[in-house]
Amino acid sequence: MSLNILVTGSSGYLGSSICEFLSKTNHNVTGVDIKSPEIEYKNLNYVVSSLESFINTDKSLLKSFDLIIHSASVLPYKGERNELVDTNIKTTKLLVDNIVNNESLFFVYISSSGVYGNPKDLPIDKGTELNPLDLYAKTKISSENYIQENINEKRFSIVRPRTILGENRGGIFSIFFSLIKRNIPIPIPNKGNQKIQFVDVHDLTKLIIFLGENKINGIWPGAAPNPMPLKEHLNYLGSVLNKKIITFNVNPKLFLLIGNILIFLKITNFTKWHFGAFPNSFYFDYKWKPSGFDYEYDCNDSFMKCASSTFLNIKKDNDE
Structure with a gap:
């Protein structure tokens, strides 16, 4: 069946x-x-x-949509405090206020796994408490709460993605890949023992559309299966590249301190959550996914696919 779909933040990654x-x-x-x-x-x-102008120009236009995928967001390193609040909270509230009475519409909101901060227990499941470490995560929680308070629970899904990877999109790992390529040692907190989880952007895309097309309500992680320790990802990458990847251990507290200094000086794109959570394991219960949906890429597949943007021989070898 053909649907009328609105995608906010359509030019973002x-x-x-x-x-x-x-x-x-x-x-x-x-x-x-x-x-x-x-x-x-x-x-x-x-x-x-802007989404605000789009809504206010013709509010009746929203009534024509069967599905809205709300991915518009100001990232923590791209906006000031007021911009984060205006876009991530106020605009979301405006959107919700104008669709709340449309009983035929389904709403998918893209939140963040950063709402958990440093979870006390793993794996993360439906009962894990929220513990945001930065303003960005707090804006996501505020928006989630407003959606849950105002829209019928059968008419929305909330997605909390893990670190989104893809070709030409690696975040902190793009920095790691650059250092590896130049044979520069990589600073790794916790000796790389932390078990981490990713999601490939194409898998996340398919999850979001799967939820929207099938009107599957609830809160869902966007997280690839088979998370593993960071050092195992690096060891596997080294074996494929046939080179030794040099790392050195950084105390997690020192890692956080350095991060806070970089944030204060505004010379990094990362946030308190990145520096505070990265030294620790973070992964979801593998059983927490909608029935009928399966990920194409597991965590190491996602990691290696992302690495292929830097190391072209990986892509060549995988294509042969």
Whole structure:
């Protein structure tokens, strides 16, 4: 069945992936973003506008959508405090207020796994307490709460993704890959023993659309299966590259202190959550996923696929 779908944040990394996937379906898709898309996919209607202006220009337009995927967000290293609050909370509230009475519409909200901070117990499950470490995560919790308080529980899903990886998107791991390529030792807290979890952007895209098309409500992690310690990812990468990856241990408290200094000086794109959570294990219960959905890539697949952007021989070897 063809759906009328609105994708907010359609020019962002995740939003672009969602639009690319939807462009190959028979759905009628509108993408709205304050920035023009780098690639305009066929069969999509793009609107370059702030979400607030888009809503206020014609509020009746929202009634025409069967599904809204709300991926618009200001990331913690790209906006000031007021911008984080305005975009991540106020605009979400405005959107919710204008769809609350549309009983036929399904709403998918893209939150963050950062809402858990440093979880006390692992794996993370439905009963794990929220413990945000930075303002970004707090804005996500505020938006989640507003959605749950105002929209019928059968009409929405909330997705909390782990670290999103993809070709040309690796976050802190892009820095690691660059150091490895230049044979520079990598600073690793906790000796790399922390078990970490990723999600490939294409898998996350398929999860989001799967939830929306099937109107599967609830809160869901976006997390690839088979998380493993960081040092095992690096060892595997080294074996594929046929080179020794040199690391040196950094005390987690020192790692956090250095991070806080870099944040204070505004010379890093990472946040307190990145520096506070990275030294520790963080992964979801593998059973916590919607029935009928399976990930294509496990954690190491996602890691290696991301690494292929830096190490072209990985991609070549995998294609042979």
